Amino acid sequence: MSVATTTARETVQLATGRSRERSAGSLVFLGLLWFSLFFGVMVLVVLIADTAIAGAGRFDADLVTSYDSTLFPERTGFRAGILGSLWLMLFTALMAVPLGIAAAVYLEEFADSRRWYNRIIEVNLQNLAAVPSIVYGLLAVAVMALIGIERKGIVLGGAIALALLILPVIIITTREAVRAVPEEIRQGSLALGATTWQTTWRQVLPSAVPGIATGTILGLSRAIGEAAPLLMLGLASSVRFDPEGMMSPITALPIQIYGLSSSSQDAFQEAASAAIIVLLVMILGLNALAIFIRNKFQRSW
Amino acid sequence: MSSTHTGAGPSFGAGLPGAPIDLGRKARPAETAIKVVLFVSAMLSVAITIGILVALVEPVVHFFAEVPFGEFFSFDEGTRFAVFPLITATMVTTVIALLVAVPLGLGAAMYLSEYASRRARKVLKPTVELLAGVPSVVYGFFAVMFVTPTLLQDILGLGVGFTNALAAGLVLGVMIIPTIASLAEDAFSAVPQALRQGSYAMGANRMQTTLRVVLPAALSGVAAAIVLGLSRAVGETMIVALAAGSQKNFSLNPLEGMQTMTGFMATTAGGENPVGSTSYNTLFAVGLTLFVITFVINMISIALVRRYRQAY
Numbered sequence: 033m034s035v036a037t038t039t040a041r042e043t044v045q046l047a048t049g050r051s052r053e054r055s056a057g058s059l060v061f062l063g064l065l066w067f068s069l070f071f072g073v074m075v076l077v078v079l080i081a082d083t084a085i086a087g088a089g090r091f092d093a094d095l096v097t098s099y100d101s102t103l104f105p106e107r108t109g110f111r112a113g114i115l116g117s118l119w120l121m122l123f124t125a126l127m128a129v130p131l132g133i134a135a136a137v138y139l140e141e142f143a144d145s146r147r148w149y150n151r152i153i154e155v156n157l158q159n160l161a162a163v164p165s166i167v168y169g170l171l172a173v174a175v176m177a178l179i180g181i182e183r184k185g186i187v188l189g190g191a192i193a194l195a196l197l198i199l200p201v202i203i204i205t206t207r208e209a210v211r212a213v214p215e216e217i218r219q220g221s222l223a224l225g226a227t228t229w230q231t232t233w234r235q236v237l238p239s240a241v242p243g244i245a246t247g248t249i250l251g252l253s254r255a256i257g258e259a260a261p262l263l264m265l266g267l268a269s270s271v272r273f274d275p276e277g278m279m280s281p282i283t284a285l286p287i288q289i290y291g292l293s294s295s296s297q298d299a300f301q302e303a304a305s306a307a308i309i310v311l312l313v314m315i316l317g318l319n320a321l322a323i324f325i326r327n328k329f330q331r332s333w
Numbered sequence: 334m335s336s337t338h339t340g341a342g343p344s345f346g347a348g349l350p351g352a353p354i355d356l357g358r359k360a361r362p363a364e365t366a367i368k369v370v371l372f373v374s375a376m377l378s379v380a381i382t383i384g385i386l387v388a389l390v391e392p393v394v395h396f397f398a399e400v401p402f403g404e405f406f407s408f409d410e411g412t413r414f415a416v417f418p419l420i421t422a423t424m425v426t427t428v429i430a431l432l433v434a435v436p437l438g439l440g441a442a443m444y445l446s447e448y449a450s451r452r453a454r455k456v457l458k459p460t461v462e463l464l465a466g467v468p469s470v471v472y473g474f475f476a477v478m479f480v481t482p483t484l485l486q487d488i489l490g491l492g493v494g495f496t497n498a499l500a501a502g503l504v505l506g507v508m509i510i511p512t513i514a515s516l517a518e519d520a521f522s523a524v525p526q527a528l529r530q531g532s533y534a535m536g537a538n539r540m541q542t543t544l545r546v547v548l549p550a551a552l553s554g555v556a557a558a559i560v561l562g563l564s565r566a567v568g569e570t571m572i573v574a575l576a577a578g579s580q581k582n583f584s585l586n587p588l589e590g591m592q593t594m595t596g597f598m599a600t601t602a603g604g605e606n607p608v609g610s611t612s613y614n615t616l617f618a619v620g621l622t623l624f625v626i627t628f629v630i631n632m633i634s635i636a637l638v639r640r641y642r643q644a645y
Binding site: 068152159169200203229294304315 | 361370372375377378379381382388439441444461463472473474475477478479510511539541543565568595616620624627628
């Protein structure tokens, strides 16, 4: 090959850029990027497979219908924890969702972001979203002391802790959903003589419902997996009856898993593994629901 | 709709109105009430922060009335209330977590923002975020049941005990990958297309563009992502409570078991300490220390995010 041909070929390759993308270095780099992308998935697959194998012997009716038992570890169940988690989610949603939506609507539709107090709210929200969840547990302990309730491990306390925890999540996602509603809709409504509140209530909020629902479900799916703040509130891992009111002692699935994981008996470890699969199914189900809502009802204007 | 404006408006011949009317400012008593309710809801977030501080400070005051400062800020792991062994243990697990999560998180973010097509990103991003949805108690269980016995002891042959900081840190790192990946991807995507096109025009390939143009341009955003990941790792509880150990250990050796700040809180809260006792109040002293540390870290992250958002 003459020098001229080689130079010409190099020029062509440089011009298309193709050969440079295929140099050894950039292929290794691309491989590393692929690896980092799929590393997490690999871990997740190993985690689920390992846990499912460890808990395989316990996928029976006892797992979800009976209470925990120290006498018969091979028949111990998570009825109290599953019901407790569902109860906690219900009361958490009742507390956090209206409050979160109200705060988000204020910040997006009414607040003047140049005012100092509104700026404080902004920075504060970003900060709250990153406060360790265990600290929310301490706060809920203080709230309970404030309203004069001394009892530990009850529905009310757990729900307060989880509601405080997911409030920033709901506010942030609701704000994004509200912000995504185009300005023309508001202007059209205002032009027809509606007030700001009428516009918000009749136009903006209905359009933002799918986004709000997605954020709420993601918040709740985070709440259902939390154990640390509930631990602070003194939730015990062993409760042998169904919850029956706000003041009823309660446990939650993650708390029961935590309680069993330090046990040295193999049968309890097996039960904990099976309970983890139950918990993951609940959480992945909620996540799937959130993604479904987002895809099904997402509008593009 | 509005009753006050149904009458004759300004006629067309009357000339332009003096000032534009702000339609958002029409006064209605009931709507003012609604606005107040909404404002109070928003202010509640500030109240929560103040509440956290007040809730933490009061027991802490009681605590320091009984325990001298020197004993709390002591490096001696034998001292009952020493906090520094907890802080060093938190540092060890956090550093291991960042060693795992920073390269993997940034790699995933680079792929998502620079290489993946729009459609691929729509599928791949939620997949990475699935990791964040796994409860931390499940990660903790996984660290104790799989990472320590199978991965570290059997496969790698490390002489680690039942609880050790290494397993906790590794799993903690996996948990914060989505935090770093998500924020770093935002920062990469915010880099203007013109910079990339300039780089391609100079003959650079995608790897060179990503590493030498996009990464430096997004550096403050990447830093914010790492700092937020750091904050998550410091505050995470259940993984370290299960996998790191429950024995104060003033050591930097990750193969040993050690108790972190959050691990200490989980153990103490789960124990039988009567409310108001000194050992119960330690919970709040450590909690306040943790809150202050994460607060400072979060503020740094927020400031960094603001900087990269303003840059373009």
